[in-house]
Amino acid sequence: MRTPIPFRGEGKRLLPLAPSFLALALAIALFLPIQQGACAEALPASYDYYFGNLHSHTSYSDGVLTPSDAFKHARDAARMDFHAVTDHGYYMQEATNLHHWFMALEEADRFYAPGRFVTLIGYEWTFTDGHINGFDTSRAASRDTQRSVPEFFEFLAEHSGIGMFNHPNYGIQPNWNDFEYSGLGDAHISLLEVGSGPYRHNIRNERAYRRALDRGWHIGATSDQDNHRADWGTAAPTRTCIIATELTREAVLAAMRGMHTYATEDSNVRVFFSSGESVMGDEIVIDPKALMAGEPLEFRVYVSDPDAADHLELVQIVASGGEVVWESELGQAPPHATGAIGGAYETVVTLAPRSSYNWYYLRAVQGDDDVIVTSPIWVTTGSGIAVCDFAPADAVVREGLSTRVKAEIVNRNKGAIDRVKAVLYETGESGRRAVSSQCVDLTGWAGTDIWFDWTPTAPGEARLQLELVLPGREVPELFQAAPILARGAGITRVLIDEGHNNRYSGYMDGLIALLAASDYSPEIGEHAIAPEVLAGTDILVVNLPEIGFALTPTSFEQIELEAIAGFVEQGGSLLLAGWSHSADGSRTSEQFNALLQLMQASVRFADDELQMDGSSSIHVHWGPGQGSGRPIFASEACSLMAAGQAQAQAPGTTVLARSAAGIVFAAGELIGSGRVACLGAPVYSLFDLKRELFANSDFTLAVMAWLAGEEWTAH
Amino acid sequence: MKRTAAILLIAAIIVTTLAVGPSLAQQKTTITFWHAMGAQLGKTIDMLVNEFNSKNPNVFVKAEYQGNYGALSQKLVGSLVARKPPTVAQVYGNWAAEYITSNELVPMEKFVKGPNGLSALEIDDIWEGLRAACVFNGVWYTMPFNKSVYVLVYNETALKEAGIAEPPATWQELVTAAKALTVKDGDKIVRYGLGLRPNIDYFACFFFNAGGAWLDANGKVAVNSPEGVKTLQFMADLLNKYKVCYYVPGYLDADFGAGKVAMYLTTSPGLSYTNQSVAGKFEWSAAPLPYMDPKFKSTPVAGTDLAIFARASEKEQQAAWEFVKWLVEPRQTARWAMGTSYIPVRKSAMHLEIMKQWFAEHPREEQSLKQLRYIKYDPNISAWSNIRGDVSEAVEKVYLGKATPKEALDAAVVKANARLK
Incomplete structure (x- = not known):
């Protein structure tokens, strides 16, 4: 009896299950009473669950004590099944501390007890x-000897080693150019830390995990502690769980290569995710015709915790693009619904693959918010082609307006594939129509970008498909983009000026996302302001320019000011946002006030700074009652005043917001057929919109709505 | 007969050994030297230590590599708690400040002005800026050792291709050059003009060149001064406004060698790594750091000094001084500089034939030395290592878009000044 080996791309990873173990375990399953709940029967009989840690340090680099201390602690205090000491490679170089590498290996051998405790020595390539x-390499790599990512991949290849992406947090490191695909790397990197220490509560890196999977990497999930203190395994209950045939070094390494793993924040929860004979870490190859026909696959979901207190809250299947394609019903509260301690939640989920390249992983959340993430199961047509970033480049797409659609085609095969026919389709209720097609050559073991022009024909949800006709393959490969919302032609168009060294240039991404999600069409302008530029604009946003050196002009020409005044006179809307005055003359309201004078507005910007308790960060109040509700956050703001008199409300204006001291911070005024809103500071920079306790997003949208012609309802 | 003679001979050897052995051992003083110099730097240390040992039969220096600076600091603190510090160690100014408060260091002044000390001419031969950084409350405590300054490294080939004749000297030129050197392929930036790291050292490279000072007249941390805010805004603008800058927490030489960044800042010892990474693929060179205004021209000085620990016996202290004094002699500091790209701490080292020849072969290394008259250093206060963390956190926050420069630096100043109390 031999378990069929599912397709595994380049054939790098999975070892076949040992037949003897299968037979033995099957015998145990059939004839022996099961000791612990219903756990054992959920696994194919040859496997068992082993919990451990694959990332830790000792004084052989920048940690404490020795690998012997680490192994002893991991075994006796943390009671783990396996532990890896992975000191920084650059500490173990010739003529300095190379002996530490060999000492570590010897110490690991002394603590290795097959069947009871597996010790591993690796290294961190920093x-x-x-x-x-x-x-699993005979020596350690270091940044001094392997001085680039490709060199390190070559080192792994040369030594047939196993790699693991460590703490892939976007706030910590650039994540290998955002997981740019490398076939050589993919052949040897098997794991990624979905959870990473060294803190008491682990850092969740699920976003990076999904990104890596989308970009074509075949990697499994781990959760490790990165210990730098004497707390190997006890720093947190987080564990990497390995599904292996036996507790030996060979079996643990084979499971790591085969990605038969999951990342868990609970120290003993048992999770199993499978489909037919394939388990997490495997790739299932389906017939392309079955994909076209929408034939579904069954996935088996199993979660069980020996601790009664650790009840299950939620189980999900997450698929390509991070989409949750299945979720357990709320209130189902598995697995203790039956009241049986140690009982298991088990179900079968039917899903139809949508593209030629799909990944699915299981995600479980326990009552104490512990998250468990498994390695994926890939479902592909076996072509070795993945597609990611298949979406329009513009934040907002509009009916009748051409936009560029990008797709990155990742060729996971080592060889190049020339003359691939790529066809973009738009699908709808009446079938699909070809938008455009092109021929593309795909580099081996790498990604290739292609671009299409596409014009949505109607407002509403649009669906795009990419079809790739590969030479020698009968059925085309099919990839789906996430649904795209095409806006109507009459959408309000907002132009944000960044052509004049404006305050917060480069920090308007948050505003763009906010407006795009709220039925506006925002755009950054980097050129001089002229009537023809404003012709396609409904609202112009100008943050105060900073005078000084820059790559753009740092002030407006008179002709630009006149163009803006004319635009407002004829019904355009203008948002001006100021900046507190600076003594060196680099920030002055002079030009804004000149523009307001040109428009014969009654409001003016003051050359001052609004402060709160001596700080330039202030709270501003708006809305009914001017003091109730959440305030707006503003920093380095100036006040507004009436032309000719300081800090009083200008006649004919609507006060939109005031500082805590009652000073006018924002005001609106009707001018000609248009509207002008003045703010003491832009409150919609990337920094401002991230402040969850403040109402900056709501206020910004209220001001935009007023500029778009609505009543000021908040007053 | 022969046998008797042999026995007598052996007996004589034993007697001689017993008689001579202990007296030799008594004469030889063993001292420990803890350092954090790995790889090539470690090899140079070993080479110098071996030479010292062979020339000084009465002293044996045991050089011990402790890992990186973090590990060295940790181990030094541990050794002081256990009352078993080494005799000599590399220390940063702020570590020394802390050890001095608990009387753990012997002032270097004691030896410098002692019978086997340095002449006024020799003292004057040590760069003033480096020497000043070794003085704590008016007392000279440590000896400058592995010191480096920051330089701007640039891809000369790329600069020429972009039609720029000279490396950027001012911030304006830096932005202009970085923009010209940034290369796009579709929507992807394939080469960034400039590479930076979001930490206090890179901040200092700009801050000093904008006329900033860490402390105000009252000794309070004043990094949120207009100069500080302007500096951090400029660094953030390179990233977000001009989109010409690539930032990474780690080392940049490999990216420079791979052509991913066309300019970056590094300390002088980083130049040897740069050379390895570039491996002849293109022409490159180094230049002084760009300044906002010529009157602010400066460079931070990095690296450690040597300290002698007070717990050592008088004899060990004297042996340690012997070693320290020898290490900073012009010939040794020159060889140290050549082996590591640190700067020679003695002015006269520059006039040695070996040094002149080396500069002729390594013109880039000379760029660092052009800046030696403009060096600025961190305050020698014990709270500084933590304050460094506060400022680095502010820089990082701004890079990650979590706070504006003003907010981040205001917060850092509140934290930092609380540490001074």
């Missing part, structure tokens, strides 16, 4: 792009 742990 590098700019991100850190990678290496295992």
Whole structure:
């Protein structure tokens, strides 16, 4: 009896299950009473669950004590099944501390007890792009000897090693150029830390995990502690769980290569995700015709925790693009619904693959918010082609307006594939129509970008498909973009000026996202303001320019000011946002006030700074009652005043917001057929919109709505 | 007969050994030297230590590599708690400040002005800026050792291709050059003009060149001064406004060598890594750091000094001084500089034939030395290592878009000044 080996791309990873173990375990399953709940029967009989940690340090690099201390602690205090000491590679170089590498290996051998405790020695290759742990190589790599990511991949290849992407957090490291695909790397990197220490509560890196999977990487999930203190395994209950045939070094390494793993924040929860004979970490190859026909696959979901207190809240299947394609019903509260301690939640989910390249992983959340994430199961047509970033480049797409659609085609095969026919389709209720097609050559073991022009024909949800006709393959490969919302032609168009060294240039991404999500069409303008530029604009946003050196002009020409005044006179809307005055003359309201005078507005910007308790960060109040509700956050703001008199409300204006001291911070005024809103500071920079306790987003949208012609309802 | 003679001979050897052995051992003083110099730097240390040992039969220096600076600091603190510090160690100014408060260091002044000390001419031969950084409350405590300054490294080939004749000297030129050197392929930036790291050291490279000072007249941390805010805004603008800058927490030489960044800042010892990474693929060179205004021209000085620990016996202290004094002699500091790209701490080292020849072969290394008259250093206060963290956190926050420069630096100043109380 032999378990069929599912397709595995380049054939790098999975070892077949040992037949003897299968037979033995089957015998145990059939004839022996099951000791612990219903756990054992959920696994194919040859496997068992082993909990451990694949990332830790000792004084052989920048941690404490020795690998012996680490192994002893991991075994006796943390009671783990396996533990890896992975000191930084650059500590173990010739003529300095190379002996530490060999000492560590000897110490690991002394603590290795097959069947009871597995010890591993790896190393952390600490590098700019991100850190990678290496295992199963005869010596350690270091940034001094392997001085680039490709060199490190070559080192792994040369030694047939196993790699793991460490702490792939976007706030820590650039994550290997955002997981740019490398076939050589993919052949040897098997794991990614979905959870990473060293803190008491682990850092969740699920976003990076999904990104890596989308970009074509075949990697499994781990959760490791990165210990730098004497707390190996006890720093947190987080564990990497390995599904292996036996507790030996060979079996643990084979499971790591085969990605038969999951990342867990609970120290003993048992999770199993499978489809037919394939388990997490495997790739299932389906017939392309079955994909076209929408034939579904069954996935088996199993979660069980020996601790009664650890009840299950939610189980999800997450698929390509991060989409949750299945979720357990709320209130189902598995697995203790039956009241049986140690009982298991088990179900079968039917899903139809949508593209030629799909990944699915299981995500479980327990009552104490512990999250468990498994390695994926890939479902592909076996072509070795994945597609990611298949979406329009513009934040907002509009009916009748051409936009550029990008797709990155990742060729996971080592060889190049020339003359691939790529066809973009738009699908709808009446079938699909070809938008455009092109021929593309795909580099081997890498990604290739292609671009299409596409014009939505109607407002509403649009669906795009990419079809790739590969030479020698009968059925085309099919990839789906996420649904795209096409807006109507009459949508309000907002132009944000960044052509004049404006305050917060480069920090308007948050505003763009906010407006795009709220039925506006925002755009950054980097050129001089002229009537023809304003012709396609409904609202112009100008943050105060900073005078000084820059790559753009740092003030407006008179002709530009006149163009803006004319635009407002004829019904355009203008948002001006100021900046507190600076003594060196680099920030002055002079030009804004000149523009307001040109428009014969009654409001003016003051050359001052609004402060609160001596700080330039202030709270501003708006809305009914001017003091109730959440305030707006503003920093380095100036006040507004009436032309000719300081800090009083200008006649004919609507006060939109005031500082805590009652000073006018924002005002609106009707001018000609248009509207002008003045703010003491832009409150919609990337920094401002991130402040969850403040109402900056709501206020910004209220001001935009007023500029778009609505009543000021908040007053 | 022969046998008797042999026995007598052996007995004589034993007697001689017993008689001579202990007296030799008594004469030889063993001292420990803890350092954090790995790889090539470690090899140079070993080379110098071996030479010292062979020339000084009465002293044996045991050089011990402790890992990186973090590990060295940790181990030094541990050794002081256990009352078993080394005799000599590399220390940062702020570590020394802390050890001095608990009387753990012997002032270097004691030896410098002692019978086997340095002449006024020799003292004057040590760069003033480096020497000043070793003085704590008016007392000279440590000896400058592995010191480096920051330089701007640039891809000369790329600069020429972009039609720029000279490396950027001012911030304006830096932005202009970085923009010209930034290369796009579709929507992807394939080469960034400039590479930076979001930490206090890179901040200092700009801050000093904008006329900033860490402390105000009252000794309070004043990094949120207009100069500080302007500096951090400029660094953030390179990233977000001009989109010409690539930032990474780690080392940049490999990216420079791979052509991913066309300019970056590094300390002088980083130049040897740069050379390895570039491996002849293109022409490159180094230049002084760009300044906002010529009157603010400066460079931060980095690296450690040597300290002698007070717990050592008088004899060990004297042996340690012997070693320290020898290490900073012009010939040794020159060889140290050549082996590591640190700067020679003695002015006269520059006039040595070996040094002149080396500069002729390594013109880039000379760029660092052009800046030696403009060096600025961190305050020698014990709270500084934590304050460094506060400022680095502010820089990082701004890079990650979590706070504006003003907010981030205001917060850092509140934290930092609380540490001074």
